Amino acid sequence: MAIVLPKTRKGENSRAAILNAALDLFRERGYEATTMRAIADLAGVSLGGSYHYFPSKEHLVLEFYRHTHELHLVAIAPLLAREKDLGSRLRGTVRAVVITCEPFHAVAGSIFSTVANPSSPLNPFGGAARPLREEVVALYAEVVKGSDARIPADIAEMLPLTLWLYQMAILYFWIFDRSPGRLRTLEVIDETTELIVRLLGLANLPVLRSSRKRILGLVRSVAGGSIA
């Protein structure tokens, strides 16, 4: 079950060939229609070969996800360097997620399903996925911090984690979106990011004070138990 890293040049080649074959076939046929035998054939290794570097078919999907995360980082770097408005930063970042993931829309369901399984070590709330999760949370921390919005400290503390959860919800919506160009998802992103910014602005209203405390306590409690 442990992930074995290649120790030789030859091993590196094999691992890369397997991964590329898997990514190509996933994109071309989808996850379920891609058999481990087809991956092995295309990679030029035997059936068992893949299991030397990837403990399971699902682990190949996770490599897929890691790949898109890196594409995402590259895609939004200019925006984050330039833009100061929180709404624009948030909208651009989340839009970039779904745009980056677009080539993999057909596979995304299986990714999500894999990732949603609480008993899997790959669960985003669990330990194994922790580095990647923290990278994404840190990204949202930067989205907020690099803006000119003044966020109260108690909210700022929990906001990145909340935005990460929000992104997961958007991705789940996106998986179901069959509209051309995934326009509906983009619309929902525009609506929700604007809503988030507006609600942040309203958070200091006296009448909302107690709800704010309650919500923050809730987020803290949920995050504290399941994630941290």
Add this chain to the structure above:
Amino acid sequence: MAIVLPKTRKGENSRAAILNAALDLFRERGYEATTMRAIADLAGVSLGGSYHYFPSKEHLVLEFYRHTHELHLVAIAPLLAREKDLGSRLRGTVRAVVITCEPFHAVAGSIFSTVANPSSPLNPFGGAARPLREEVVALYAEVVKGSDARIPADIAEMLPLTLWLYQMAILYFWIFDRSPGRLRTLEVIDETTELIVRLLGLANLPVLRSSRKRILGLVRSVAGGSIA
């Protein structure tokens, strides 16, 4: 693929035996560890027999849903007949969900992951689960309607569906909850239901008017595309 209903007494017995065997084994060993062969053995039919009444192993899970849903209905009937306060009705209803599902807590994770896959016929947003989903939404409509709370019409329209989504979120939290007696989930239910009632009370604040419109439009849009 079509679901075949038994036409004879013998058929009814077989179907019931298969279903009972499946529920018992799911509860005892979990979803993945329960093989179709074990189900068939325990039910006293041959391997292929199950497929006459249940198109797939996942469809047996759907029956499991229905089973717990019916237990849930029975559990909350007295409360809904007696209580008029919205917060109490909501809290009691959602508490009853997790209490009803408690015997299946260990299984719930793998079931959730199976079912979260959008390509699964059992996906709660998809077609096969539609009748059951509509029953649950109708239940929440009754929770609201039978209360003495006065809910604006535009909110009342989308509230049951939103509460169903909320229930799903609670269930996902519950899956991760390792606290004794699942006390943390119950606490979160108490917190969130009170928050929901409070926010409903605030919905008429002028300053929230535009956010309210936005949120309702969002829910309507999300529901219209993926679910209805």
Add this chain to the structure above:
DNA sequence: GCTCTAACTTGAACATGTTCAAATTCAGCG
């Protein structure tokens, strides 16, 4: 009671993810 048909049941066969013991390769070393 006999026949016929639809309902029901069977289990071998298949597809595919996974395992694992054995075979092969290869770089380093004397």
Add this chain to the structure above:
DNA sequence: CGCTGAATTTGAACATGTTCAAGTTAGAGC
């Protein structure tokens, strides 16, 4: 060059969800 041990590779074997053609049963109609 030949040896050695680790890294890599192999493919047969296994487990399990699913299919399906063939067999069996039971009840309606006569």
